[in-house]
Amino acid sequence: MIRVTCAILEQHGRVLITQRSEAMREPLLWEFPGGKLEPGESEQECLQREVEEELGLKILPVTRLTPVVHHASHQSIELIPFICKYEGGIVALTEHRAYQWAELRELRGYDWCAPDVPIVEEYLNLKQLE
Template identity: 50%
Template sequence: MILINEEDIMLKVTCAIIEKNQQVLITQRGPHKSQALLWEFPGGKIEPSETETDCLIREIEEELNLQVELGLRLTPVEHNYGNFMVNLIPYVCQYKSGTIALREHVAYNWVSAKDLNRYNWCPADLPIVEEYIRRKK
């Protein structure tokens, strides 16, 4: 049996920067989740034998009832939350269809790139916010 420290747990997670009408969709985590009530780009954990892109399409459909078209892959971020690490893999996506139904989050907003810094973000999402804003200038 191999024992690992909790610090060694690395979660591979995808997230979507969903664009629609010059705005981006952001979502707020629930009050009983880790990183409670912080804002994030929606997404989720990659299942075994699942590709990054398959994961992201599935997660956005499951969590938000939206269909998206995946585009540019931005720089992945590794962040240590103390009891686990996350490898967050961002994709810029285009909204295709669907009406938002919040199944995992408590709130959402469509915001312009210039207003993204006004929100209290999950730490792993911050470098992605910064890269996205730089690319939009």
């Protein structure tokens, strides 16, 4: 089981989402940015490191949502989402094909990686309660 964190990065009523490149597994699907936990690293440290490495952004993880366990033919992952605050930086893509600052009402319209789908739903349900 690979443990992976992902950021639901909020800014100005929008959320940052990234599109996987043609060279990545599950090409051109959309996901919340993040990456694999390294030994001895906290979930929050992992998320901050990965988002800075992949996108050039500084973030602050605030609220942990429900992890998603996903089994695919090549591997099983536990995807651990955090709602995050933007702390600084300008998006600089190093691995992904594209990014969007998506409005909440648009999120269901993207072609998501399978593990991200329940996270989108939990996040939108949470936001409807606010």
